[in-house]
Amino acid sequence: MYLLYYSPGACSLAAHILLEELAQPFKLELRSALKGIGTQTPEYLSINPKGRVPALLCLDSPIGEEAGVLTELPAILAYLALEEKTGRFIPGTPGELGRCLEWLNWLSGTVHSLSYGQVWRPQRFVDDENLFPAIVEKGRRNVMDNYRFIEQHIVEAQGPSVLRGYNVVHPVLLVFWIWGKWIDLDMNKSFPAWHRLVQSVIERPAVQRALATEGIDLKLFD
Structure with a gap:
């Protein structure tokens, strides 16, 4: 189960789309200053000190050897696509x-x-x-x-x-x-x-x- 921190229409939309494509169980947590729940709150900064979205958390096991969220959109997309192991969404060579x-x-x-x-x-x-x-x-x-x-x-x-x-x-x-x-x-x-x-x-x-x-x-x- 994944948890994606996102903001509507932000670059996190790409990670949201890929999670939908993979049909993986996931939850969303909104982070948007326009909605009054921004990325600069002490609570969110304790999760992601970079204070940005997207951030991805695997609720079942760590991503790699480090605990905590995975940040940066290219890293999140590559991780999700490679983790699926079918090669449907990322080239294999x-x-x-x-x-x-x-x-x-x-x-x-x-x-x-x-x-x-x-x-x-x-x-x-x-x-x-x-x-x-x-x-x-x-x-x-x-x-x-x-x-x-x-x-x-x-x-x-x-x-x-x-x-x-x-x-x-x-x-x-x-x-x-x-x-x-x-x-x-x-x-x-x-x-x-x-x-x-x-x-x-x-x-x-x-x-x-x-x-x-x-x-x-x-x-x-x-």
Whole structure:
């Protein structure tokens, strides 16, 4: 039995989707400042000192040799997919696995932490509030550059590619597509190949269950 600490529509959605895909027994615990239950409370910081979501706890046994939660989205996705041992959601060869981890780490480190960090958390980059608007604007430009890169690689994924089929990368791409909508980007028109990919992803029952639980309306994807 797993316990996933999550926030609706955050990057933790990708881990939530994978748990639904695996049909593993799991529970969810909400952590959202917007809901009045944030990640900076003393209680949550005692569980995850990083003060972020997602965080995954196995209630039956430790994850690896260490007790406590597993953090960082790429680590959680890789752990869950590998623990299942069927290879349905993560490549099996070293080369393909390397490409998969390459995407997960770039999406997490560059697109999320850097670009969206600038858009939504400029205070993480500078203390001077007068500089916040410039940081936010630079973040939006970085997001657009990142999204053009994603679109190009989806278009070019005709041969062997981690972006073909369905694996742990696709729920993360879904999250960033949603975030693009949330910052008022025209995701359908500007990134048509990505939009088509997302349409195929949201047809999956596991994805629909996770979206419904987190209150994300399928009309967002029209």
